[in-house]
Amino acid sequence: MQWFTIFKKEILEDWRNFKWIWVPLVFIVICIMDPLSTYYLPQIIDAVGGMPEGAVFEVPAVQPEQAIMMSLAELSMFGVLVIVAISMAVIAGGREKVV
Amino acid sequence: MPVIEVSNLKKAFKDDLVVKGLDFNLEQGKCIALLGPNGAGKTTTLRMLSGLLKPTEGSIQFKGTTKGEDIRNYIGYLPQYPVFHTWMSGKEFLVYVGQLAHLSKKDAADKADQLLKKVAIYESRNQRIGKYSGGMKQRLGIAQAMIHSPQLLMLDEPVSSLDPIGRREVLTLMEELKKQTTILFSTHILGDAEEISDDLLLMHQGEIVEAGSIEALRQKHQSAKFELAFHGSTSPYLEKLKQFPSVLEIMLVKGEIHVVVDDIDLARKEILTEAIKSDWPIVKFELSRTTLEDLFMKVVKN
Numbered sequence: 001m002q003w004f005t006i007f008k009k010e011i012l013e014d015w016r017n018f019k020w021i022w023v024p025l026v027f028i029v030i031c032i033m034d035p036l037s038t039y040y041l042p043q044i045i046d047a048v049g050g051m052p053e054g055a056v057f058e059v060p061a062v063q064p065e066q067a068i069m070m071s072l073a074e075l076s077m078f079g080v081l082v083i084v085a086i087s088m089a090v091i092a093g094g095r096e097k098v099v
Numbered sequence: 100m101p102v103i104e105v106s107n108l109k110k111a112f113k114d115d116l117v118v119k120g121l122d123f124n125l126e127q128g129k130c131i132a133l134l135g136p137n138g139a140g141k142t143t144t145l146r147m148l149s150g151l152l153k154p155t156e157g158s159i160q161f162k163g164t165t166k167g168e169d170i171r172n173y174i175g176y177l178p179q180y181p182v183f184h185t186w187m188s189g190k191e192f193l194v195y196v197g198q199l200a201h202l203s204k205k206d207a208a209d210k211a212d213q214l215l216k217k218v219a220i221y222e223s224r225n226q227r228i229g230k231y232s233g234g235m236k237q238r239l240g241i242a243q244a245m246i247h248s249p250q251l252l253m254l255d256e257p258v259s260s261l262d263p264i265g266r267r268e269v270l271t272l273m274e275e276l277k278k279q280t281t282i283l284f285s286t287h288i289l290g291d292a293e294e295i296s297d298d299l300l301l302m303h304q305g306e307i308v309e310a311g312s313i314e315a316l317r318q319k320h321q322s323a324k325f326e327l328a329f330h331g332s333t334s335p336y337l338e339k340l341k342q343f344p345s346v347l348e349i350m351l352v353k354g355e356i357h358v359v360v361d362d363i364d365l366a367r368k369e370i371l372t373e374a375i376k377s378d379w380p381i382v383k384f385e386l387s388r389t390t391l392e393d394l395f396m397k398v399v400k401n
Contacts, residue, residue, distance in 0.1 A: 006199070
């Protein structure tokens with residue numbers, strides 16, 4: 001049962017570090033960034049300028065299933081990166097603190 | 100009845116033999132100091148006794164255990180630099196450690212309260228450990244080592260990193276604890292060892308140089324010595340003093356010459372005669388006894 005004691009301690013530590021708040025936030029941001037930026041691409045390009053006069057730039061509206069695929073693609077990149085970083089911190093901390 | 104019997108304990112790191120064959124027994128209910136200068140192998144020895152390091156050679160036998168049995172139930176260990184989870188409170192930490200030592204949650208909480216009172220940090224039990232002072236952390240460390248009521252408590256340099264007030268607190272606490280359990284602690288400060296321990300193991304370069312009760316060692320190494328101080332530079336007199344036949348040894352301590360002699364009367368006569376003849380500007384001539392401090396210094400310097 002001792003793994004459970006340690007597990008509870010880890011959960012409590014994450015709570016005190018506000019990890020339960022900022023990690024979900026980071027994931028939400030990662031998920032919505034890609035569909036959102038695609039959706040607003042025409043406006044962004046307009047605002048930045050740089051398109052020649054009269055050029056027509058058609059961006060198809062993002063379909064729900066496309067949006068989900070975009071989010072998943074981002075997650076498999078940055079989401080994994082975040083998880084790796086967190087696991088590294090947990091292991092390094094555990095090594096240093098011993099118990 | 101020995102709590103632990105150690106025979107021919109050796110530890111080598113690569114080719115470097117750090118602990119060169121220790122033989123000793125620790126008696127139940129005693130407070131034993133493992134004394135030695137830095138690098139004597141004290142920490143390595145304690146780490147081997149606590150099972151954190153595997154000895155290269157030799158055996159460690161705990162009372163009531165068979166070979167290869169898990170000894171963690173029998174010992175409590177405080178490392179030299181204990182690290183705590185700073186985000187936990189003192190009480191939470193003790194309960195956590197207690198549960199890791201197979202206590203039930205309730206037992207751990209009861210024991211934690213009891214120990215927090217004993218080490219006098221009960222008032223700060225709900226404060227984060229990050230806010231504790233060095234002395235409080237050290238006392239929490241001792242409480243942590245005691246949580247499962249071990250037979251043998253091993254403390255690695257429990258007072259070395261503390262200020263005078265913290266040291267006093269921890270020494271008082273150890274004085275209290277030695278009534279209940281056997282304590283083995285390492286230190287490089289003779290004063291601490293003399294103050295609270297019954298027995299002394301003096302280590303130097305991986306070997307036990309002297310062992311026994313403080314009283315016995317004091318008796319054994321008590322010889323007469325003269326303390327001389329001179330007006331002006333002392334160095335010219337060192338050579339001359341060395342030539343007297345009754346002089347065994349000469350030490351220079353804080354600008355004074357300490358002369359260990361075998362025959363007090365003869366030595367006094369020789370030194371004083373020479374002093375009058377050569378008109379030495381003596382400002383202090385005092386008979387005293389060698390102390391454990393002298394023994395310690397002698398061992399360390401050789």
